[in-house]
Amino acid sequence: MALLINADCTACDACKPVCPNEAIAVGDPIYLIDPLRCTECVGAEDEPQCKLVCPSDCIVQHPDFVESPEELQAKYESLH
Numbered sequence: 170m171a172l173l174i175n176a177d178c179t180a181c182d183a184c185k186p187v188c189p190n191e192a193i194a195v196g197d198p199i200y201l202i203d204p205l206r207c208t209e210c211v212g213a214e215d216e217p218q219c220k221l222v223c224p225s226d227c228i229v230q231h232p233d234f235v236e237s238p239e240e241l242q243a244k245y246e247s248l249h
Contacts, residue, residue, distance in 0.1 A: 170241075171204035171234035172217060177227035187222055189213035190248050199227075204234040211238055212245030 171192075174184070178199035185193045185200065190213070192206035202219075209217045220228045236244070 170209065170236050171207035171231040172202050172209060172219065172228050173204075173231040174200050174202055175227045175229055177225050179225050179227075181224060183222040183224060184219035184228065187218040189218070190245065193219060202228075202231070204231050205244075206248060207231075207234075208241040208245040208248070211241035212249070 174193075174196075176199065180195075180199060182195075182200075185195070188207075189210060190206045190208055192203045192208075194201050194203065217228070
């Protein structure tokens with residue numbers, strides 16, 4: 170399942186540099202996660218790095234992109 174940044178985002182820029190798939194971009198007014206690039210860090214890390222560094226706890230599961238760990242791993246491998 171890809172992640173989503175909700176309206177609680179403060180645009181602090183903590184999440185963007187830690188994303189191994191470059192799935193996070195500056196939006197207006199909040200940051201955006203590209204669900205086609207987000208693997209929840211499967212393949213790179215043990216847990217989503219953006220969620221670890223987010224001070225406003227605004228990163229949640231994306232309800233429209235439900236994926237298994239195997240699908241996330243395959244997506245990661247196709248990106249790298």
